[in-house]
Amino acid sequence: MHFGRLRALIVKEFIQVLRDRITLAILIFMPVAQLLIFGFAINTDVKHLATAIFDQSRTQESREMINSFTASNYFDIKLYAKSIPEVNKAVESGSVKVGIIFPPDYAKKLHSERPAQIQVIVDATDNMSSSSALSAAQTLGILKSQEVLADKFRRMGFDVPKQAIDMRIRPWYNPDFTTSWYIVPGIMGLLLSLTLISMMSMAIVRESEQGTLEQLLVTPMCSWELLLSKILPYVIVGYIQVIVSIVVGIVVFGMPFLGSFTLFFFLTLFYVIANLALGIMISTFAQNQMQALQLSVFVLLPSVLLSGFVFPIEAMPSGFRYLGECFPITCYIRLSRTIILKGGGTEYVWKDAAALCVYIAVMFTTSITMFKKRYVP
Numbered sequence: 001m002h003f004g005r006l007r008a009l010i011v012k013e014f015i016q017v018l019r020d021r022i023t024l025a026i027l028i029f030m031p032v033a034q035l036l037i038f039g040f041a042i043n044t045d046v047k048h049l050a051t052a053i054f055d056q057s058r059t060q061e062s063r064e065m066i067n068s069f070t071a072s073n074y075f076d077i078k079l080y081a082k083s084i085p086e087v088n089k090a091v092e093s094g095s096v097k098v099g100i101i102f103p104p105d106y107a108k109k110l111h112s113e114r115p116a117q118i119q120v121i122v123d124a125t126d127n128m129s130s131s132s133a134l135s136a137a138q139t140l141g142i143l144k145s146q147e148v149l150a151d152k153f154r155r156m157g158f159d160v161p162k163q164a165i166d167m168r169i170r171p172w173y174n175p176d177f178t179t180s181w182y183i184v185p186g187i188m189g190l191l192l193s194l195t196l197i198s199m200m201s202m203a204i205v206r207e208s209e210q211g212t213l214e215q216l217l218v219t220p221m222c223s224w225e226l227l228l229s230k231i232l233p234y235v236i237v238g239y240i241q242v243i244v245s246i247v248v249g250i251v252v253f254g255m256p257f258l259g260s261f262t263l264f265f266f267l268t269l270f271y272v273i274a275n276l277a278l279g280i281m282i283s284t285f286a287q288n289q290m291q292a293l294q295l296s297v298f299v300l301l302p303s304v305l306l307s308g309f310v311f312p313i314e315a316m317p318s319g320f321r322y323l324g325e326c327f328p329i330t331c332y333i334r335l336s337r338t339i340i341l342k343g344g345g346t347e348y349v350w351k352d353a354a355a356l357c358v359y360i361a362v363m364f365t366t367s368i369t370m371f372k373k374r375y376v377p
Helices: 003-019 021-041 060-071 084-093 106-110 127-155 179-201 203-210 212-217 223-251 261-285 289-305 318-324 328-342 346-374
Strands: 049-055 075-080 098-102 119-122
Touching (some): 049 084, 049 127, 119 127, 203 289, 223 261, 261 289, 261 346, 289 328
Antiparallel strands (some): 098 119
């Protein structure tokens, strides 16, 4: 390895990166915009669902139950309907997400030995909203049932029996279920994949189309030196994105950072290089820049969907879980959440770090082989 030759190639790549100031500004400030958008917009705990009420009972008992629905913050009453068809029409039109219907004999059954029924109609086209509505409605029903039974026992002169099972739930690491804390590590991995793979996938192709690659090939440089020189400038860009993302997560969203900054940034280097190596490999396969962009999208879409950022890995079939493990973003999201939110150390993340190292070796070796086969005479 000739360090002077490698340094000249790295300087050349830095000049090319700094020359395109608009693209560089987008790469640096994109994390701020994306984190603010996703951090504030994405919330898995859906509340304030538009609700229609048809109260045929019109009693104190039904009004108390309606107050329980509104006090939960999951249901915002937008319509007091006058008939069941009006409730159905409101749900069908999309003006409300939930319809709640009280029967005429609700109060009468509530004070008798028969169960009082409440019909809850949920628009299940939106799976997340409907799941929140169903869970909240069922919880409110159970709590109200316990309250009615306790009142009956008191009136009969009996002591109110205690619950048979006392569930002591203690959510660790994110006790308030703040969605942004969970989202920020995933957004970091997503942004690095989007920017680094897409930019690096066009690196070799752009040199070939501009005719400068042939000039580089006649120099005494090695193939791996050229590929390495193209990776190093974007390592700095990747670190800038990560630093900006961490600062926004901590300052804007109040995200805790419980683990070691040194360990986190050291392992981030593996992930940045893994993405760049993947982008270089795509660049050696592609015939032109448009083809390189299409190949990047072809790789990025399944990697994001199967990484656990959008959908839980545990809910996927086993074959797709194994496929998701083949993408570096899966390892990075897991290790970053472990370090940032759990304060985990090397003993908890070494497997993901080792997987990233293997990924780098495979991708970079494949890139060198393909580059030599295609460009080196």
